Structure formats: structure tokens, C-alpha cells
Amino acid sequence: MRLFVSKIFALMLILSALGAGAGQRLAADDHASGYTGLYDRISRAVVGITRSDYPRERSRSSITHFGTGTLLDPVGMVLTSPSVVPEGSRNIDVYLHGGRVAPAVLIKVYPSKEVSLLQLKDFRRALPPGKERLEYLRLGSSADLSIGDPLFSLGNAFRSIQSDDQVVMAAGVLSGIVELKEKHLESIYTGRALESTAALNNGMDGGPLVDARGRMVGLLILNFSQERWLGTAIPIDELKQLIEPHRSWFDDSLESASSLAGLELMNSHEGGKITVLRVSPGGAAASAGLRRGDVLRKFNGRKIESVPDFRKVFNAARPGEQVRLEVGRDKTTLSIGLTLWGRF
């Protein structure tokens, strides 16, 4: 057993060394192909968004605004900005890769930080054939950026996603960190902002500014002014604490790094129900009899109202501990005892 473990260990060592190298190698790409690899990896996580203030018709003439959004998890949470989807919006359509269009609901708007959070009503409608989950962008760290770092803007420039199923990407570098003191055009954000030379154009608002590793480091806003002609992005670090409480996906399936139960949950944002998305075969949740579709109500007697809620109590539980879940299934309520796996 120990030899096995040390072999795994040596393997981890090698992999991490490679990983460390690869992280840097992403910036120094193959010359002729440029950033095609990066584009292939992340473009499917960028979506076009339209909203219509008129009763739902799929016709283009009712669209009152178009813009861009970023998928933040595999089950359809989308980050965009109020210039695209303001408070009170209905008839929100999200355009995904391959021409798929899926409706979304507005979860929350933070106007002064230019954040609008959406959730796809049914992410399964938006899945490409053969896939079970959507591609999404991970959040990077805007504090770690220095000037000259390669940055990429992506989005629905001049309706490229709606009309041609093309996510536009432009390349540049972080040009500077600036302090915005007054509003510009439609944007009311003031505070620290990222200025980059990656082109920013009509329709890209709400979209991501991405680093060389493919992580979102800024939220694009169209706030051009004479001095800030290039446009700026809100640093992602300013927005993380606004996003986290609304996270709608919890992944403790066997594929994740440190699984304890073999369980995947999501908040559909309809009636605030936390439902079981997947139960990994052979996992602790499966053995306990949890099933896909179960609605999670209580954890160890405590009412669960959001995914971050659940994450908090789940992470506080001790490995090997037996916990009690109250779930709703069909029209009944069940009490399920689940023994968490031990961590190493």
C-alpha cells in the first residue's frame, strides 16, 4: 500500500512540475497558430445575450439590447452586466455555441459594480450533443496581473454570436491600472479598473477579459471616454464576493479533487430548490440511497437555502462523520443517513 502511495506521490510531483511549466508555456505560444488553442478552449464559455422588453417573440425586431456573458459553472450561471440585462429584465435569451438559444432568469443585479447574474432556466436545453455539462470559465486573480501581461477580450461584437455563431476574440496586454472617477456613457462604475489594449467594441459589454491561462480577470464595460479611449474592465477581484453567495453549483462528484460523498448539486433558482444533479455510482451518497432529482432540505437538522449555505456546512463536516439529510422526493420527505468518506 505504501509503495503504491509513494508511486502516486512521485507521479504527482512530476505532473505538478509539468503543470508549473505549462502554465507559463501558455503565454509563449506557437508562432504561426498564435492563440488558436486558447480560443478553442474558452470560446464556448462565452455567450451572447439579448433581452427583449416586448412580449416574447423570437423575432429579432423585438430585441432591445444585445451583449455578452460568461458561463461561470457547468449548469448555466452567467455573469454579465446591467447594460445588457438591467434590473427587471424579462425575455432574456442566451446564445451558446452551435446556434443553441436558451432562456435565462435574472438572479441578481449589483448596479454600482456593473454585475448582473443570470441562470439558464434549463441548462440541459443548451447542451451540445454528447455533452452533459456546459463549458465555463474559472475566475482568475486580477491582483496578480502586471502591465504587459497578455489579455484577451471575447464577446458578441456587433452581434457576431447572434448572427454568425462566432465569438469574437481580440488580443492585447494589460496596459495599466486606472482609477475611474466619474461615469462614462452607460457605465456608472467608479474605482479601480483594468485598461488593456485588447479591442473592446459594441456588443462586448458584459463579457470577459481573460488572461493567458484562460481565466476571467475582468468584466468588460463600454465606458469609452477621451482619456480612456480603449475602454476598461472591472477587476474580477472586486466582484468575487458579489458572485460567490449566488453560486448555484456544488460539485463533490467522484471526478472532483477531494470527493467525500460523490454528489453534485445545483440551485435552479426557481423556488430556491437545491436539487441533486448527480449521484456518483459507488460513492457514499449512492450507498446512502440519495437519488438524482432529490430536493435537499436540511443538513444535520439545519435548513439549507442556497448552495453556498450547503457548501459551508458540508465543508465543516468531519471526514468519516455520519450526517443526516432531509430530502424531498416525489411528494414525500425522507431522512437519509450518509457516512462521509475519510480524507487522507
Place this chain on the structure above:
Amino acid sequence: MAASMSSTGQCRRRLSLLIALSFSITLSLSSPAAGEPGALSAIADGLSAWVVSVKVDRSKDIEIPRSRLPFNGRVSPESQGYFKRPKGSVTGLLVDRRGYILTSNYNLLGTISSITVRLPSGEERKARVVARDRLDDLALIKVEGDADLVEKKSWRDPPWAETSPSAAGSFVFAIGRGSAPGRLNLTEGIISAVGRNSNRAVQTDAKLNYGNVGGPLVDLDGKVVGLSGFVGHTYSQWGLNSGIGFATTAETIRMVLPRLLAGKDIEPPPRPFLGIQSEPASSGNDGAPVVAVVPKSSAASAGVKSKDVIIRFNGEEVPNFNRLRFLIFSCKVGDKVEFVVRRGEKKMTLSGVLGKFPEGR
């Protein structure tokens, strides 16, 4: 797989601890440490000691002639705002330990009420204009107060490039410094073309935005290739951030700086004159045919005759009059020049000294 305690459990726990510890070290290895500068940031930092932020207050700004504006200025009132000079600070480069700073002359046009320089140390000083070079869009200012800025460290000249770029395609970075807190900024691009402004400037597609004009254009070696400028609408219609930018080369700056430091403006040099009349370029590529020789000109003294065809000038091929004019224009009044003419069947090498372009031509 239920966790169970056995006598090997203790060893297992120690093992688990070791693995957990090393796992976390592994993870920290594969993610970048916070705030690690990249290559370009390092290049910018390398210039930091010389890059200053310049704030110009003026009571009246220059008027831009309509003919120099996009669409002759016929755009919406909102768009008109983009033709006015933005209010922010611009950039300059410290070139002398006594506090002399080079910047774009465009930055110092209009009726100036005060100039405030923010040095790399964060210190702010007032400054005044010393001399201007309109041909190269350069202006020299000097901070007021103590003559010597450098206290403990020894002064070094900015890392000027030794030669001008000879070809397009190399990377260059336009560096600027913002107002308080005085962070550096950087835009990236390539040398788009060399030999502009009669071989005194290069063209780049690095975005020149308002704040970085007057700052250094730097190559991958961290050498200053030139000083960015020529965005003022007095020179162009293209505006800022279009991807068309210019920088007067280090070579040119080396040439004009001594005079500027002496407080003397650089006037555009007198235009050189050879003294021939020729046909327009569209007549062919066999050389510049001489239609007439201006009496008492350099060409006349050199022995050029009508019907001669000038085929080489100072070692360069002359396909037509366009090219000949350009080659002459790149020289100075008083330069000794050598050229080859075809006269009938013969080829002859002639030489002369370039005169001055006559007024009113």
C-alpha cells in the same frame, strides 16, 4: 471503503499528513506566485527611473484646422468632444541629471499656465519649457528648483538604442506614466515602417493614447528606440489609438538634444536643392530624366545637362523623380553628393554640394 483504525492506522495518519503537506506544496508550485512580473512588466520597470508624468494646465488650447480632422470635422456634437485634448496627464523622459525632460511638442502647445512633473520618486515639481523642435515633435522642459535631482545614486543616461531600426516587424512597447499614484502603463506593437519623416522617425502600431504620448518607445532589449509623438491633429487626421503612431528615433534625438539643452529651438533645416526639373514619376522607371537644369544650382555646377537621366544618387538606385526627390530631401544643405547620369550611351559620375531650396518655389 470505510475508514477504520488499526495499528497501521498511526503510520497511515503520519503518511497522510506528509502527503497532505506535500500536496499543498505541489499545488502552490503549479499556480503562479502572487504579483510575479512578466517579461514586459520587467522591461517597463527597467525604464521607470526615467519616465515621468507631466501635467500641463493651459488657459487656451490650439485650434485644430478642420481640414486635419476626420470628415473635415463634420461629425455629431458628441463626437466633436473627441477632437479636444483630454484633461489627463501625459508622459516625458528624463534625459539629464539636472532635471531636463524630453516630451512631445504637441503636449506643450497652447497657452500654458503651468507644468507639473511627477518624478519616479513620487515627488512633484514645477517645470518650464526650455526649447522646441517642431520638425521632430519634441520639446524640452526643465524642473525648477535644485539643479541636481540625483542624490545618492549616480545618474545614468536613458538606455538609448544605438542605431535606428532598419526594418519593420520588431516588437516595441510605448511606456507612459499616469498621474498620482504614478503607475507605469504599457501598450504593445511592432515597428510598422522605418524612414518616416525623412529618416528621423519610425511608425508603430502600438497604441499611442493620450497618456503615453511623449514617453519612450522601447524594444525587447529595453532600449529606447524613440520618443512617441505626432498625434496632434496639427499633423494628422488619424487620432489617438488608431494603430498609427510615430516616434522620433534615438539617433535623431542624439542629434538635436545638445542644441535643445542649450536652450535653442530647432528649426526645420533648410530644404536641400539639387536644381533640376524632371518629369513626373508616371513616365517610367528608367531614372529621373532631366528636362531642365536650374542655372547656378548645384546641378549646374556639377555639370548636369538637359536630357541627362539620373540613375543613381549617393549609391542608391533612382527609378524615377519621386525617388530622387526623396533621396535629396533626406540630405542636408551643404552635403556633398555623388550621382550617376546616363548621357546618350555613356554613364558618368558627377558630384556637387547641395544648395538651398529657393523661396517661393
Place this chain on the structure above:
Amino acid sequence: MKYMTRRESQRHQRSAPVLQASLALLVSLSFVPRTSAETGEQVSALRALEKRIKGVVAGCKPAFVFIKGAQEGGGYSSGSGFCISPDGYVLTNDHVIVGARSIEAYMTGGRYFKTAVVGRDPGGDVALLKLEGDGKFPFLKLGDSQAVRPGQRVLALGDPFLTGSENVFVRGAPANFEPAVSMGIVSAVHRYSETYNDAIQVDLAVNRGNSGGPLITLDGKVVGINGKIETRFALGINTGVGYAVPSNQILRFMKHLEVAEGGTVLHGKIEGLEVGERADEKAGLPVIGVRQGSPAAASGFKAGDLLERLGGLPVRTRSRYKGILGTYPAGDTVVAEVLREGEKLTLKAVLVAGGKAHLGLIPRAIESDVAGVGVGSVVRSSPAQRAGIKEGDIVTMFDGQPITSTTELKSVMNQRRPGDTIVLKLSRAGEDLELKVTLGGK
């Protein structure tokens, strides 16, 4: 209580040092300063890229052409172009030379060449010119635009704001005739608009004066002609969105352009086919109508068919359908793959000129004994002008049919197709003359 067997305990002895060594290595590695190694690696990667770019630029610059079209009434329309063969064929945008009565061409360094228009494709905004020269022109090769992908590095050569062909620093001073190079990436492909049906979108700096210039990959191949940009607040300068005509479209038109004798080549369409706006989840753009007796019917299309591929490319929207067809000239055949009741079929459609027949004359009432339609003015570069029709002429017959009013002229024109050749009888200063006109498309 369980004791380890001897074997187990031996294994344990052996693996412990391995573990400790790995741990020590790992811990020590975390202290290795990575900064200088990383930035050094980045700089050398940039240097290698720089070398490659300089090489491509040096190789392509000699083939660059500055194009100036002398316009009626003075002035020039200026732009860029590039040589594509040793005998001097040059590609540029049609809008650079439209309306020019003569064209001047200069290559890098200022060498002048007389230039003639060989063929024009106004629908695709492409024109083919030919330089008069010694047959040893440096030239660029056209690459495969279908292989171009977003994120790919590209270069453009051009004369933005005449920075190369004029001296923008000192008025009247001579220029150095060096084109400007800009670099960026492909932002998107297959972008559709009315004017550019299948454009490559790029973020590199292209501005007025870049039109007609080459879009080049780092392999030195031309994959497009830069011709259009979006601008912000009507300020007329690039903001990072430029569009290029793709090389594969140009290649399809080349054989027609080469023999056009200065005339226009028309784009093709599948006459009589009506398609839906979007394919739904199942693949295939629905064919919603096929006109009886039309070329579409003759090619075998039926209403209800699901169009899956056109010209070998997948098609899911009407704009992509128009986009693919927009890259084909009239007269070419395009292969369509359709799904009909579960069966896959391959159809061949011969493309005919789309749009309405266009003559290019503006009528005006003219005092005369002769009955007919008076010509008030003739549109520059139109079929009428090329045929020799002049202001003041009176059109009396159209292919043998007498014409007495503009209504009659309109009616006979409506029955004609772009590309048709007709014979017009005119009265000019009392004399009759007959002119052959090849109708254009609009």
C-alpha cells in the same frame, strides 16, 4: 490486532526513503526563484516570434503596391494592393479603383508602373489589375482562408492615411513609399454582412488607405484582402474590428476576372430556392420553397429538404447560406448536401447571376423628333458607360423592340438577367447607331 508480515514490513522500509526524498525535493523546489527563468523564457519566445515576423515582412514587402485612382474632376482615391504573379497581376479592393479614369501604381521604394483594370467584382469588393512590366514582379501566394482560425496571428500591409505614399510630416515633401505593417489576430471567421458575405474579422490596425492590402499569415500566405472596418462615434479610425475578403472567394473569381476585359464579374445564386431563417436542433436548414421551373427545381431541390452542407461547408442559418453563396461567381456549380426523408442526397446547383439587371443610365426628357428615352447621365463604370452610351443619346430600340417611354424601358429590363447581352439602338445627333451592352447586376 494485526501485525505486518515480514514482507509488508520490508516494503514499508523501502518505500519510506522514497517518500522522504520526494518530499525533500518537493519542498526544495518550492523555494527555487522562478521569476528570471520565466521572464527569460518569455523574452526569448518573443524574440523568436519577432524574427519570424520580420522575415515574413521582408519577404512580402516587395510585392506591395500603392494604388492611386485618378478621379474625374481631380483628386485620387488611394489604397493598397499586392502583386500575385510574376507577370504583374495585382489584387485590390474594387472600391479603391471604382470611378477612376486611370490608375497609377507604385511599388515599395516608389517605382512607378502603368496599370490597367483586368476585371472587377463589385459585389465582392475585389478588382484585378495588371502592371505593365518586365514580367519579373515579386509576388505573393494566396493561401487557404478556410484553414484560418480565430486566435491565429496575422499581419497586414498597407498605406493607412497615406503615411507611406505621402509625407504626412512636411507638406509637399517627398514620401519614402514604404508600406506600414500592423499585427494582430483573427477575431472571428465567416462573418456575414450585405457587403462582405464571408469575412475574416481581425483586430489588427487597418485604416483608410489599407483597403486592398493583403492579410498575411505567419507562413507568408495571403488569406484575405483588408477592406472594411467598424469605427466608433463616426471618427473614422480603427477600433479593433476589421474585415477581410477571404482568399478562397477570390480564387473562385480569378478565372472570370482574368478574362473579363475590364468588365464586371457577377455573383451567383441558386435561383428559385427559398430557405428558412434557422435550422432547429436537428441539423439542416429547411428548404421552404422551390419555384416551379426554376434552376433550383432543375437541380433537384424539393420543399421540405433539409440543407446540411453547401460547397462542403455546414450551413445552419440563412445568413450563412447567403454567406457561402456570396463567395461563388455566376456560372460556377456548387454542391449541396440535403437530407430528404431520412436519406442523404447530393445535388449540384448551377449558379446564375443574382439581382436585377442593371444598365446604368439616368433618363432625362430631351427635346427631339425622335421617340425614345433620353439619356441624362451615364453612371461611371456602369455597363452603359462601358458600352459607349453618352449623355444626350436617345434610346430608341431594345433588342429590336421600340422603346418610347421609361416605363417601357423598365418593363423590358425587368425581363432581363444580369449578364445578358442586349443590343440598343440609339439616336445621337441625328445619327443612328447600335451598341452591344452586357447588363450588370445590382
